[in-house]
Amino acid sequence: MEVKESISGSNLGRWIVQHTRLDSIKGKIFVIFIMTFLFIGGLSALHFWNLDTVKERMILSQQYDDLLNNILELRRMEKNFFIYGGRESLKESRQYIEHINKLVDSLADDLPVLVGQKVFRRFQSTLNRYNKQVELVLSGEPLTRKALRVLGKELTDSAEQFRHIKRERIHKAISRSSILPFAFLGIFLFLMILVIKIIALGLLRPLDVVKATTQQVARGDFSPIRYKGKRLEEIYALIEAFNRMAQELETNHEDLVQTRKIAAIGTLTAGVAHELNNPINNISLTAEAFGEIYGDAVDEEGQDMLRDILSQTARAADIVKNLLDFSRTERPVFAHLAPANVMDSSIALVKNQFRIAGVYLETSITDDLPPIAGNLRNLQQVFTNLLLNAVQASPQEGTVKVCVELADDQQHIRFSVKDSGPGIAPEIRQQIFEPFFSTKQVGKGTGLGLAVSFSIIKRHYGRIDVKGKEGEGAEFIVLLPCVSEQNNVFSNSLRSKA
CATH class of the missing domain: 1.10.287 (Helix Hairpins)
Incomplete structure (x- = not known):
């Protein structure tokens, strides 16, 4: 179980690394969306927190309203007592004082934060003094009207101040909430600008270059794309x-x-x-x-x-x-042929020419190569011609090297015939496969050998080319497809003709 979890973890790590590479369009867009998601997630969390704060402050605001209303009712009872002189009003004010004390206790955590601990304690002190004045009057003590009114006014002013400050806090919270939609819009616009910039600079501009180069290819200009923008x-x-x-x-x-x-x-x-x-x-x-x-x-x-x-x-x-x-x-009859047998049989036909010319032959033929499909007589004609050309181009005591191996693409057999002669000049390499073109002296060559070989190899769906620096010998390379690959090429050729 632990092994499976570690494997899945490593796969996830590779996936993240692969999709967050900043040198790719996919990685850039992926990172932008991740950052946008984090920003929007943070703003959403802030928005919900702000709404919750507004809700909490609205509930507390009701308590501040209740506090002010109870204090106003308390002042009304105070006014009735002074106007009518009945003690019943002061007795009823006890109930309001009790409600006010309960409200103050419920706001004991919020009020010090709202107005400061000093103001909160002064308010409690004023409320206690007012309560003592009421109790003294009810117990028969002489009343100083001014003292009670001053205390009542101080309570009223403080409650109104508390409510005003609380409402300002609520308005600020609501204002912050109203800004968040614009923040969402700004992030969205920023995301769109980045994506458009990436698409315009990283995708559309190079595609325009590719489009222009494609039009050049259509006109026969096969020059490669040279793009100097961001890679x-x-x-x-x-x-x-x-x-x-x-x-x-x-x-x-x-x-x-x-x-x-x-x-x-x-x-x-x-x-x-x-x-x-x-x-x-x-x-x-x-x-x-x-x-x-x-x-x-x-x-x-x-x-x-x-x-x-x-x-x-x-x-x-x-x-x-x-x-x-x-x-x-006309297409010759093809059969499955072993590459080694094709080359060995071709060498056997010209072996005497090597002895007569005094040229050495070195062979390197890989065993167990995949078979090729071809006509043995035609292929012998090609390799016999290449071998004879190599003998004629090589000096006495020179060496002709023959190599048969699997090509790098694993789909073709590579036949190589390299001489030790003067080589072929680069300016005539495109002409040597043309009919009647020959580098030999007049009367010693018809100029058809390589042209015929070129035609035969084409009929076998292969390629023939020449390499080698001038002065270091010529190397003729023939690539013939393996049986399975040749069948695919042949099938594609028939479909294209159909």
Whole structure:
């Protein structure tokens, strides 16, 4: 039980800390409402206390009225005695004196606070002296009228003073109560001003910045938001998310432009390749037939020329084949493939090239990686091309490093092929995946290898990129989604097309 209470207490503490952080809009509003609640609670308690005080003073005010009324009745009996001379009036005044004494006893706690202890005692003394004068008259002692009247007037003046002071106190208490509604209104207005200020400065102003930046994105400007205002938690998270989105949009926009460019070139080259395929085949067949029929009659120089014709037609046929592969848009048949097997089989195809070129191969392939969905032949074509490019770029005794591992996002397999050559200049990195662009010498490359690889990886819902500083070798990185992630991407693609 104690453990559960401590856990719940710690959760409450974390909740309070989380909701009272002043670097967030939620925390600021929460603190303002808490402070407002405390102020309103204090004012409400003050209001109830004031009402209770007014009520108590109203009850006491009735007793002060009774005190004055009894003293006035006592003076009336005094007046009757002086006018008519009957002692019955003085006997009746005893009852009023008794009521006055009771009222004074009931007000013994309030009167000293109201008028001071000295005034209270003087009033009691006057009342006792008046009572003694009445008793002396009733016992037959001679009466001094002036003394009794002076004492009676003093009692009357004191009672009127008591009632007047009490009523002033009641009026002040009522005045305080009338101020409290305005205090409530002031706190409410202050709360509204603070909330409006927080919303205006902390929310609306940065949202205007986001709105303006969104319009820039719509015009093709993917510059990130640079907000110099107060960095509140929610706004900071929004701006960070927007900047990441803009960065992804810029990257995807470049990929989209690249894809559309390749698609347009692919459509063009497909037609050209088909038109070139027939004459190339005819030239190759004619040269072979000529060699079979007239080969013996041709001298050595003619034989060399014939072999050169066959060699160049084969090279032209390879170029046409690459063009057809590049322009092919149909979706290949996918199967679940182990990433290690894909890379091992690709390395096996070009292993002899490493020996011939005198280049070393280092591999780092993680075991038990999640499978990918793809076409083995297509992926072998991609990695074979990357490996051959790495061999050709690396000097003799150089090293090509191959790495296959799980990507940081845990949703892709990362294939890396890094050479030890001169690297790729930053200004041409955006061009190397374009068709017919090549850094090799004329006659040693068609400029279609990376373009075809780019197209194949796109059909596998992956990405291909190049890294590495100039002079430190080039590293080509291929990211292919794991099976579950690729299924999600494929499903989303079908829904968007639908």
